[in-house]
Amino acid sequence: MDYERILVALCLAWTLVQCLRLLLAKRGSRKFPPGLFPLPVVGNLHHLLGDQPHKSLARLARKYGPVMMLKLGMVNTVIISSSAMTREALQKQDLAFSTRSIPDVLRARNHCQFSVICLPVSSKWRTIRKIMNSNIFSxxxxxxxxTFCQNNSQAGEAVDxxxxxxxxxxxxxSNTIFSKDLTDPYSDSAKEFKELVWNIMEGAAKPNLVDFYPFMEKFDPQRSQRRMSVHITKVLDLFTDLIDERLEERRVSGNxxxxxxxxxxxxxxxxxxxxxxxxxxxxxCLDLFAAGTDTSSNTVEWAMTELLTNPDAMTKAQAELADVIGKGRLLNEGDVTSLxxxxxxxxxxxRLHPQAPLLLPRRVEQDVVLCGYTIPKDSKILFNxxxxxxxxSIWKNPLMFNPERFWNSExxxxxxxxxxxPFGAxxxxCPAMPMALRMxxxxxxxxxxxxxxxxxGDIAPKDLNMEEKFGITLAKAHPLRAIPIPL
Known part of the structure; x- marks a missing residue:
């Protein structure tokens, strides 16, 4: 009980100090972005209740503007919601906005010290990015x-x-990285690996008190980092075996x-x-799997969902494929430019379903002036x-799925x-962009x-559920199940 009272007292004292600093700063020469006045302890967290924070932040931006500052717990958080302001930040002042804000769970097994997602910009970082951009998958x-879809088609069963x-x-x-499959559905070890990747993605997506109240880092009150450490350890152990196996092959057969x-x-x-x-x-390798799996598979699912609800667009796509590629043929990388x-x-x-709706958070290491607003040092930055x-103001009928809006567009x-x-700038x-644009x-x-x-289930296209499930990626809340029928 005493421990809980001390924590509450510390939260209250810290919040009151920050509120006083904010009031004093507003009276000074600095002009902070507009936003809601923060409550003690929680700040503005209560305005993000629910499972759709990207939508809540979009609604607030309509009132407070395209550069808005909230206090989420103890953390100053600036949300940028317009393409013009994003251009100012990521093109004209990119270096000032290039530091990552690292979620606490990514500190498990010191992952943030080695991850290309978290590493500071350096020669090592550039080397790793180049490797991620240059390898082509089979x-x-x-x-x-x-073949899997054909088997389902013959049985009249739907495909998830x-x-x-x-x-x-x-x-x-896994074939691009290790030259072998890791998800053979008949292999128990492969199923375990798939579950581990799911667990890591799910763990990274869950709200964590430590990210809003950094002083709790040592306590890990939700045991989030502890659970993540278990999952990451198992994946790293698997990769250790694969690397040792490859080193032995290279010792015997040469590089x-x-x-x-x-x-x-x-x-x-x-x-x-x-x-x-x-x-x-x-x-x-962990970065590659985490960044490249959910994002790509969710995008395929959303695209199929939109096409099923817009049959004319699907018909046009299939006609183009038949004319250019030939009906029934698989695509390769060279075909895409002709489609x-x-x-x-x-x-x-x-456009409609960006896989990281708020991108991965960034942080400013010193006060930064953006379009006349002062963004305080150590603020977290989100791009909606x-x-x-x-x-x-940019897109005509923005809620409508209309591929033709990009016809003859640069x-x-x-x-x-x-x-x-959708991949940032x-x-x-996003280091997974080259992989996504290929796969x-x-x-x-x-x-x-x-x-x-x-x-x-013979659901009419207009009745297909389009709800989103917010996480580290933006998935469908209800999986798309569709029956393949031979052409």
């Missing part, structure tokens, strides 16, 4: 996805699109350069100042790209056009070019 795994895409993405990545693991091991031997031990390699309507579908899906994708998703930045653009259109195009699709 599209042979797409055949396994189509998200799960099927997740398994395919996992195997595409090869066939996948990401070989590339990393070569660099660790040739340039130890950039990758100086296998610990970095293991944590990088402009498929690219429009991808852009429209990224979900709100930007639905901004009626707008791209690679961080140059701030109207559409600047130095900290997602090939999976989606191959599914569309191999089957007609019908929603399970």
């Amino acid at each position: 599209s042979s795994k797409i055949q396994e996805l189509i 699109i998200g799960r099927a895409a997740f398994r395919t993405t996992m195997n595409l990545l 090869k350069n066939v996948d990401v693991l070989d590339t990393l091991l070569n660099i660790s031997q040739e340039k130890p100042d950039e990758i100086d031990n296998n610990t970095i390699i293991k944590h990088l 402009p309507y498929l690219q429009c579908i991808m852009k429209e899906t990224f 790209v979900w709100a930007m994708g639905r901004d009626p 707008i791209d998703v690679r961080g140059r056009d701030f109207e559409l930045i 600047g130095r900290r653009i 997602v259109p090939i999976m989606l195009g191959s599914l569309l070019n191999s089957f007609r699709w019908k929603i399970e």
Whole structure:
């Protein structure tokens, strides 16, 4: 009881001091972004109650403006909700906004000290990013996805699109990195690995008191970091076995350069100042799986959902595929550039359903002036790209799925056009972007070019549930189940 009273007293004292500082600062020369006045202890956390914070923040931004400051617990948090303000931050002042705000759970097993997501900008960071951008996966795994759907088609059974895409993405990545499958559905160890990745993604998405009240870090009151440490340890142990196995193969047969693991091991031997031990390699592999699985599979699921609710768009996509690729053929990377309507579908899906609706949080290490507002040192920065994708001042009929809006448009998703930045922009653009832009259109195009699709249960397209489930990625609240029918 005494312990709880001390904590409450500390929270109250800290909050009162911060409120006093805020009042004094407002009387001074600095102009802070507008926002709600914070309550003691909780700050403005109560305004984000519920499971859709990106929507709550979008509503508040309509009242307080595109640069808004809230106090979430004890942490100053600035939310930027317009493409113009995002351009100012991530193009004109990118260096000032390039530091990550690290969630406490990513400190488990010291992951934040090795993760490319968390590492400061440096030569080591640039080397790792280059590796992530340059390796191309084997599209042979797409055949396994189509075969799985064919088996379901013959049995008249629906396919859980998200799960099927997740398994395919996992195997595409594992073959790119390790030259082997890690999610064979008949392998117990592979099923365990898949569950571990799910657990890590779920753990990273859950709200954690420590992120709002940093003084609680030593106590880990929700045991969040402890649970995450268990999951990460199991994954790192698996990667240790795979690396040891590869090192033995290289000792016997000599160095090869066939996948990401070989590339990393070569660099660790040739340039130890950039990758100086296998610990970095293991944590990088974890980054690749965490960043590239849920995001890609969710995007495929959302795209299929939108096409099923917009049959004309699906018909156009399938006609383009039949004309350019040939009906029933699987896609490869070179085909995508010849399929402009498929690219429009991808852009429209990224606009309406960005996989990181608030991007990964950043932090300013010193006071920064943005468009006349002073953003205080150590503030957390969130970019509400979900709100930007639905901004009626940029997009006509923003809630409508309309791939044609990108026809003959130069707008791209690679961080140059701030109207559409589902992967972010600047130095900290999502490291999974190159993988997603390779895998997602090939999976989606191959599914569309191999089957007609019908929603399970004869649900009318207009009645398909479109609710979102907010987490570290933006998933469908209700999985899409659709029956594949041979073309």
